[in-house]
Amino acid sequence: MKRYEKELTAEELAALPDDQIDYSDIPELDDDFWANAKVVMPRKKEQISIKVDRDVLEFFRKDGPGYQTRMNAVLRSFVEAHRGKDGAEP
Numbered sequence: 001m002k003r004y005e006k007e008l009t010a011e012e013l014a015a016l017p018d019d020q021i022d023y024s025d026i027p028e029l030d031d032d033f034w035a036n037a038k039v040v041m042p043r044k045k046e047q048i049s050i051k052v053d054r055d056v057l058e059f060f061r062k063d064g065p066g067y068q069t070r071m072n073a074v075l076r077s078f079v080e081a082h083r084g085k086d087g088a089e090p
Contacts, residue, residue: 045072 013021060067 008016057067060071063070
């Protein structure tokens with residue numbers, strides 16, 4: 001397997017045949033992993049209308065589809081960082 005000097009983009013990685021991909025840093029998923037796996041259903045989203053600065057929107061849109069999900073992930077990270085350890089508001 002070939003080691004790459006730079007990180008590949010998703011498109012570059014998708015174009016590689018499986019035998020050309022370096023999986024050495026990915027652990028095997030054995031029966032123990034799957035025995036403890038839990039199904040986590042996605043949270044229901046609420047559709048809203050929000051105004052954001054144009055440059056903020058362009059920043060998230062530049063990576064293509066899924067920009068709203070990425071924006072939500074940033075907001076979720078902020079909320080979790082500002083909540084108490086028990087999930088309650090500080």
